[in-house]
Amino acid sequence: MRQWILKVHPADNVLVALTDLKAGEEVSYEDNTYKPAEFIPAKHKFAINAIPAGASITMYGVLVGKAQSDIAAGGLLSTANVKHAANSFLTEQHQYSWHKPDNNKFANRTFNGFHREDGSVGTANYWLIVPMVFCENRNVEVLQEALIKPLGYGRKKSYELKAQNLINKIKSGVSVDEVLYTEIEPDIEVVGSSRLFPNVDGIKFLNHSGGCGGIRQDSITLCGLLAGYITHPNVAGATVLSLGCQNAQVSILEEEIKKRSPDFNKPIYVLDQQKTGTETDLLDKAIRQTLAGLMLANQNTRKPAPLSKLTIGLECGGSDGFSGISANPAIGYTSDLLVSLGGSVILSEFPELCGVEQNIVDRCVDTDKAERFTNLIRTYSQRAEEAGSGFDMNPSPGNIKDGLITDAIKSAGAAKKGGTSPVVDVLDYPEKVTKPGLNLLCTPGNDVESTTAEVGSGANIVLFTTGLGTPTGNPIAPVVKIASNTTLYKRMSDIIDINTGTIIEGEETIEQAGERILDYVIKVASGDIEVSAVKHGQDDFIPWKRGVSL
Template sequence: MNHQKSPQKQTSNLYFKATLMTEQPPFLCLDPSDNIVVARRFAREGDLFHSHEAQIAASERIDMGHKMAIQEIAQGEAIRKFGQPIGFATKPIQPGQWVHTHNVGLGELGHSYEFCTAINEVPKPNAERTFQGYRRADGRAATRNYLGIISTVNCSATSSKYIANAFDESILADYPNIDGVVALSHQGGCAYEYGGTDHRLLARTLAGFAEHANIAAYLIVGLGCETAQASFLAEEHNLVQLNVSSEVAKKPLIMNIQDQGGVAKTVRRGVEALKELLPDANNVQRVPIPVSEIILGTECGGSDGNSGVTANPALGITSDLLVGHGGTSILAEVPEIYGGEHLLTRRAITKDVADKLLERIKWWEDYAKLFGAKIDNNPSVGNKKGGLTTIFEKSLGAIAKGGSSPLRAVYEFAEKVQEKGFVVMDTPGYDPPSVTGMIAGGANMVVFTTGRGSCFGCKPVPTIKVATNTPMYNRMIDDMDINAGTILDGDATVESVGETIFEKIISVASGEQTKSEAQNIGDEEFCPWTPGPIF
């Protein structure tokens, strides 16, 4: 990336404040310096945008979330949205024309980085808020109460699932405080260097789930001959059964299929072992816990052109509210920070924190080149159909989830999050591994924004899904928890939706089911990240 000097402006319109209106015009201008506007609904040819200087008519159909030029834009000139460049015109564009991949390219932004120049502490609340959670013996706060089966390798995935499936309602009915038994199975665990980077990364992820506050007790299931040995996992991370009261049972339960004599015997003995832990795991009650102990993972998936206008900035308000209460908010998906990282370096509390973020950005640039790819490949087919044109545009919208709080730390994938406040975790942009990394790091709540309609859950942590637009929310109402499309409709502001999400977090952390939980979604979304080669 070219790091030459560029305009120093940082606009607050990344966290766009909508105003209530009785009749909504078809287009929305996000910043006075923008040369495009966003269609807040399907706009027909001839629909008008009224500015102070002129009246611009759409010269063609502009779909919801897509962009229309409101100025003459020369070839090579920057396209501006949120007051920031998101790409460059590949041909001359006239006012009223649709602005998208057919006439916009990535180009070079030429950012100049500032460090620690925009550190604004968020207000503290007048009164402490609490949620009804589980207080673990070691003092941590849980929002759910699961038993987990940690599969070390794909070869033990089926056995792990068989064990979990044995715990149906007929068994768990006698243990009302247990939310379920989840098999944390995956596709990896072998064919890389023993003790190498990928092996240690997987072990850190598995240990993060085993020791998660939402896991009351766990069983580790391996094959026996894999690289990701269960013994390595237990010893490397000093694993114990943190939430089991019996001293005898505190030692991790490990079963290797080859040692047990096959799949059937492993499943039978695994079921018997976990049954013995049920009374202990059930012996919990929800108690008031300060909101400061919520660790929130924020994610956006199936994004559209309105993600950075409605749901993401609303979640940014939520993030600031949580940080103000002393809690922790995680912004992940570093490939979807790319192009907007200059806004975060200004919020870093030290240059070391900013440098760590830039180091991760550089790592992703090099990682993409290693495979002959470009980070701009990140926007998916659905993203582009929803109006997102470049990774820069997507990143500026994604960063809005992080609100305006100071950036206090940057963590690597699945690293344990210990800092309070707003932090970044290095994860891929792909939703399952990204959320997996944040949960492994300790997230006990997840909020997931979506414009196209992602149906996501990830046990053992509840996921609240926020729709960016009303048509999708109505179409997928069984999967969406909150409709941020009311901002476009003129029925709510970004601030009010952000407050709604904050209140929903407290309710769900206290035991209210999310839409994904009601449908029992979340058994297949555990997805450890393995960036290196598989041999």
Template sequence: MSTATSQAAPLSAYAIHVDARDNVAVAKVPVPRGTLVQVGGNIVEVLDDVPPGHRFALVVIPDGDFVRQYGQPIGTSKGVTAGALISRANMSNDVPVVRELDEDMHTAAPEYVPESQRATFMGYRRPDGRVGIRNWILIVPTSMCAAHEAVQIATVAEFTLFDKAKYPNVDGVTAIPHNKGCGCSDGSNIEVMLRTLAAYADHPNVAGVVFIGLGCEKTNLTVMEKYLNDQHRPLNKPVARIGIQDAGGTQGAVKRGLEAVEAMLPVANQITRTPTPISELSLGVKCGGSDGFSGLSANPALGRAADELVRQGGTVLITEVPEFCGAEHILAWRAKDATTGHAVYDMVDWYKDYASKFGTVLNENPSPGNVAGGLLNITIKSLGAIAKAGTTRVEGVVGYAEQPKGRGLYLMQGPGYDQESTPGLIASGAQLVVFTTGRGTTIGNAIAPVLKLASNNPIFERMKSDLDMSAGDVIDGTRSIDEVGLEVFEHVRRVASGEMLGKSEENKHREFQVWAEQSVSL
């Protein structure tokens, strides 16, 4: 045995070789310059200090050849030496555009778990047959002109009217203040806002609704009511409507709102949890504050949980369309048929066109934190991001805050921005969201749990009061993606049953915002 061989450590001690076709490995710990690693029968000397989450070349990658991770091109070499740190200096962002589809393509449905063997959870069965996992009284301002009063009603109600001992089946009183309506342009912007607010009011996690409007805005109470009727969404739950101008101003409107909440609380408390097939669950999958490990641990582990839910008859929703860019062909190839595959491409192309109107390109999506963590470009980020959706076939695509027409995996149009995309998933019917993070995030939602799955153990330990689970054992090599994925599935089931709260709920995170799809203030 040569001296170099005896000094070399197995590649797995320092890095992860994601796919056998890859010509790079991802450092899982700091790899100092001069480190010798054994790659198959070869010894590679690492030429640069490589931070965790970043890549180094396993072989010479000639100028013009593709740099590969996940078995896919992630950029083009500018001349990379074996052992070199992959950076923007030696790799361009150029990757091939892949858009071919077999017009006769057909992706088989997953092997579904027999109904008798499917998991169950304890849910709130609503009169229309849908099932909620939480039981909220919701205050909905029809425009930003009523946002202050909505918050006042919810805040005062929780402090003075809501008593968990008295109303054990109610989760509380919450509001969804926003900055839309009234002064926004007509067209798709108002349509998206009304659709989102209506979906929240109609959501199975909501037991009663108080609509509040100023009175003279474009999106007033009458417009909201007409929208609900036109969409055939009768609210089969207690509903109150309050006009601030009609009530004599803020104090009068808040008083009426509190009276409405007080009347709704005992009605909402009458419903109790009952055993429910897991097939009634709709799961939103998201990521934010991603790092170089997100696509290796947390995202594929969540994807494993998503696959299990689909196999058991449930629904999974994924969004963040800018983070499909560079990986959209993989989702299109997984579509149930060519028509659906083309719809995947169309939603990405729509977003590219939409972004270009504002002088923006999707390549600008990775944040400084993403880049510092190893996500050097949108292709790397996207290839890791889509792993959240598992491996089952794509059943269809829906617009922002639109309901899927069936069960299984659906893609929802929407931005990567967490504060807008997460509410969109809830509006599309998700009763809860699992949110993966590599650098740590705290976001929640007004009416639904948002569970955080860390990509690495150090960030989980540092932010334990905000993060629910960790997939870091995958990086450490002590557990498999399958093992962590099934743990995530069980954690979701228990939270859906009300056996535990998500950390975002414990910390009273109740974020809400509507995506301003094509907003112009007038």
């Protein structure tokens, strides 16, 4: 049954509008009646009772702000009358117990993946071409042009014909209005059906702007991230282009690969341009070696694997006022299901754990993990403040417009992605996940930087919730887009895969949505469903430089 308002936690002193509410319109929730004092847009919050200036505002059962001025009963919460505030936290742990979800529906399920010799299983099978430094980006682009279409990996939709038709009209002397409003369908290319290597999902190119300049730690961290992608279960092998003199030396990359995979034996071809000589010689070798590597990669085929071989990254971006009450808790339940089945999940975006740190500390399996989490998040917060910023500046204009007016409100909802299971490990970027269960990974809240990091740490699928819509993808891991509301799901149907607006509309529970999402994940992992980001070739890859990024 559809509700018009929601009280997220019994201790809250605010209500969430699930639809636009008129001033003076009576609405009911759990036998209580409320009357907004002014227009309350859907997704925004209003006060249950009068809140005096300086008083605490509670949502999700935690402190999420302080009133900057008096807020009347039924009054809208906004950036004008609320400022960020969050609960303090200690390393000392409180008692915590986890009630595992009923996973009987999935206990005997498997997915069809690509088995690697180290025991990991990929949900895809890609070949990588990796530059060690930005100086090699142009050579990478040349290889991309030389290999993609001839091998059958071109984009499925091209707008070249549309542009050419309009250019021809301009040459013939049409008006500006005719150019603006003439409907021309884009050309549709038939590719992929005649791939030379049918068991290889594609060649991916990790262009970046790092590898030299900056500080040496940046290059070491970049090598760690690149090593995470090369050793990733979704990757069959790699071609690495090095200039030769950059800070990010091949020897560092090799050390980082060994850290993650001591018995690494995937095919990897490393070319040093300064040693090779001419560009022609470099590219000739790169093409030959890449094609040889693809021949080897094509020998691997999908085979059944237990769900314990899945590692799921949990991400949100373009969040709205519904994210924390529909999409995020839904994938939180998916997370709990997978953990109960022996799989791994990654919760990152440390600026978006602001206000729920004590809950995270309490969930850590031991004191060492709790101390590492508190040290990482406190150091991160301090560095942000030293740079003249802070976690309170994390919400974007889009977040604020849709009801996430403080970082603590945004964070309390964002943390729901991690479900309720214990924290088995705490990782600093770009460390690798090695333990089944819920892993914390220190990353910024920036969507692409965080997604890039989660995959580098081993996520072979990413669940990405959004309330406003974003096309974010990843070169080697399927990124499943999950809408927090039905309006978004319908409006941006070309980039959204799953709708959880059904929770807001009372059509299903969080648990039902979480099970539906896990069933979808299994199909994606098996190659039965191609997610929207993969269809569109949305290969976002942004390494995090350890300066301040929120």
